[in-house]
Amino acid sequence: MRTHDAPHAAAQPHVLDVADVVAGYGKNTVLRGVGLTVGESELVALLGHNGAGKTTLLRSIVGQVKPTAGRVLLDGADFTGRPPSATAVAGMSLVPQGHGVFPSLTIEENLTLAAATGGKRGASAATLADSKAFAFDLFGILKQRPKDRAGSLSGGQRQMLAISMALMTQPRLMLLDEPSTGLAPVLVDEVLAAVRKVNRELGTSVLVVEQDIKRVLGVADRAYVLKLGGLVFTGTPAQLEKRDWSELF
Amino acid sequence: MDLLLQLAKNGAIIGLLYGLFAYGMSLIVSTTGVLHFAHGFTLVGSAYTFWWLFQGQDVHPVLAAALTLVVAGAIGVLIELGIYRPLRRRKAGEMTFLVASLAVLTLGQNFLVLLFGTDPKPTPPSEFMSWSVSFGPLLIRTFDVLVIAASLVAFVGLYLLQTKTAVGLSFRAVGDNPQRAETLGIRLQHTYVWVFLAGSVVAGLPAILLSVQNPVTPSMGFDLLVKAVIALVIGGIGSMPGALLGGVLIGLVESLAVYKLPTHWAEFTLFAVLFLFVVVRPNGLTRSRLRSA
Numbered sequence: 001m002r003t004h005d006a007p008h009a010a011a012q013p014h015v016l017d018v019a020d021v022v023a024g025y026g027k028n029t030v031l032r033g034v035g036l037t038v039g040e041s042e043l044v045a046l047l048g049h050n051g052a053g054k055t056t057l058l059r060s061i062v063g064q065v066k067p068t069a070g071r072v073l074l075d076g077a078d079f080t081g082r083p084p085s086a087t088a089v090a091g092m093s094l095v096p097q098g099h100g101v102f103p104s105l106t107i108e109e110n111l112t113l114a115a116a117t118g119g120k121r122g123a124s125a126a127t128l129a130d131s132k133a134f135a136f137d138l139f140g141i142l143k144q145r146p147k148d149r150a151g152s153l154s155g156g157q158r159q160m161l162a163i164s165m166a167l168m169t170q171p172r173l174m175l176l177d178e179p180s181t182g183l184a185p186v187l188v189d190e191v192l193a194a195v196r197k198v199n200r201e202l203g204t205s206v207l208v209v210e211q212d213i214k215r216v217l218g219v220a221d222r223a224y225v226l227k228l229g230g231l232v233f234t235g236t237p238a239q240l241e242k243r244d245w246s247e248l249f
Numbered sequence: 250m251d252l253l254l255q256l257a258k259n260g261a262i263i264g265l266l267y268g269l270f271a272y273g274m275s276l277i278v279s280t281t282g283v284l285h286f287a288h289g290f291t292l293v294g295s296a297y298t299f300w301w302l303f304q305g306q307d308v309h310p311v312l313a314a315a316l317t318l319v320v321a322g323a324i325g326v327l328i329e330l331g332i333y334r335p336l337r338r339r340k341a342g343e344m345t346f347l348v349a350s351l352a353v354l355t356l357g358q359n360f361l362v363l364l365f366g367t368d369p370k371p372t373p374p375s376e377f378m379s380w381s382v383s384f385g386p387l388l389i390r391t392f393d394v395l396v397i398a399a400s401l402v403a404f405v406g407l408y409l410l411q412t413k414t415a416v417g418l419s420f421r422a423v424g425d426n427p428q429r430a431e432t433l434g435i436r437l438q439h440t441y442v443w444v445f446l447a448g449s450v451v452a453g454l455p456a457i458l459l460s461v462q463n464p465v466t467p468s469m470g471f472d473l474l475v476k477a478v479i480a481l482v483i484g485g486i487g488s489m490p491g492a493l494l495g496g497v498l499i500g501l502v503e504s505l506a507v508y509k510l511p512t513h514w515a516e517f518t519l520f521a522v523l524f525l526f527v528v529v530r531p532n533g534l535t536r537s538r539l540r541s542a
Contacts, residue, residue, distance in 0.1 A: 064431075083431065084428075093432075104421050109412065117435045165433065
């Protein structure tokens with residue numbers, strides 16, 4: 001577990017600042033005034049039961065769901081209700097649950113497309129080559145089979161490719177929605193270790209939604225717990241460990 | 250036997266044009282999810298454009314062909330911007346898109362009748378188009394060479410577009426998962442415009458080539474649309490080899506049917522083959538990539 005004696009968020013401006021967001025689907029309000037922050041180079045976990053509103057919050061941040069109230073700021077700029085293509089170009093990169101790759105494209109094509117369309121469109125060839133090398137270093141299996149269609153990959157390999165695609169966009173903020181879903185425990189460790197490496201070595205801020213609480217707390221700087229559309233905990237993993245989890249989850 | 254070979258060659262050549270037209274439509278359908286029956290209007294509108302430029306305005310055929318491709322692309326883009334985009338904004342259902350698409354085809358076809366009448370519009374025979382050379386029993390004409398060259402350029406071009414360029418890769422990505430494509434920064438509305446442009450320009454090629462071979466008629470868009478739909482049912486939507494195979498198969502069936510059967514049985518034979526495919530292989534020769542609009 002990382003040390004938390006000097007939280008990043010207090011000293012530096014927030015990369016992501018979500019304030020009092022109310023959002024849902026039609027008349028069904030899922031989020032009832034949720035606020036959270038992700039600081040520079042910070043890895044933040046968003047926890048909670050099924051139906052607590054975690055995915056809706058991620059979708060509200062990237063613009064897939066339009067909040068009816070509240071604000072979403074990236075580096076201080078207001079992106080509330082902006083479309084996903086705009087938040088992506090601004091530097092938010094979502095790795096959605098289960099469907100993060102394009103099955104009919106090869107591994108290489110998925111990475112090429114992500115580099116060409118997402119995030120920093122003006123990134124130099126050298127920067128993109130560095131990102132690709134970093135991704136291949138993280139997930140060697142992808143390097144071995146660049147011509148394979150993403151649709152033929154296993155669940156774990158797809159997740160690795162989806163994270164690599166996010167890397168190719170040179171994101172300011174990477175948002176991962178339950179990266180461990182459907183993966184064997186050994187793969188969960190590998191994927192979370194890769195996320196931590198991205199966060200530490202590239203300084204990318206990360207907000208990760210995860211069901212595997214123990215494992216994600218092992219890599220997170222801070223955690224939020226969401227229950228029935230409202231926050232019930234904010235603090236460090238160490239503080240969360242001391243709480244009565246039956247109240248929170 | 251010689252006649253059979255010649256019929257097979259003719260069928261394969263016309264089938265290439267069916268395949269080209271079908272693939273342009275298939276590209277649009279698999280990327281946008283819209284059953285773009287108005288593609289038939291793109292074809293007939295382009296065919297009349299070529300005929301009008303070449304025959305009516307005495308424009309050099311090469312320039313007329315180039316201008317026709319521009320018009321073909323413009324027709325497709327205008328249909329996307331003027332019809333489908335507003336429907337998408339209103340979150341219209343698939344049936345609405347289908348009816349709107351058929352309406353564009355019908356209205357457009359009738360508009361051409363108002364402008365040019367119903368009588369067929371032939372292009373005059375030329376020395377260039379009359380050239381031919383024999384390979385044993387096979388007679389190869391200028392038309393055959395032009396169709397093969399146009400198909401080669403179009404299919405190779407579309408293949409490279411979709412494997413080597415960001416915009417082409419985004420066609421396939423949006424066809425796979427539009428929501429995910431958006432979160433990668435792909436603007437769906439831009440992608441739709443590009444795919445309508447690409448698919449419609451491709452429709453311009455059979456429009457031009459059919460115009461120099463046969464008289465232009467208002468119903469040719471609908472006729473070719475029916476064949477494209479059959480080609481896609483047989484070959485599979487979103488697949489280049491599928492559209493090509495489906496188109497060539499239809500061309501061969503149409504052409505070879507008249508070897509033993511009266512000519513009016515050609516269509517019956519075509520639909521019999523379609524029926525057979527629907528029963529035996531409902532998903533087509535290749536797996537279709539079809540999503541909702």
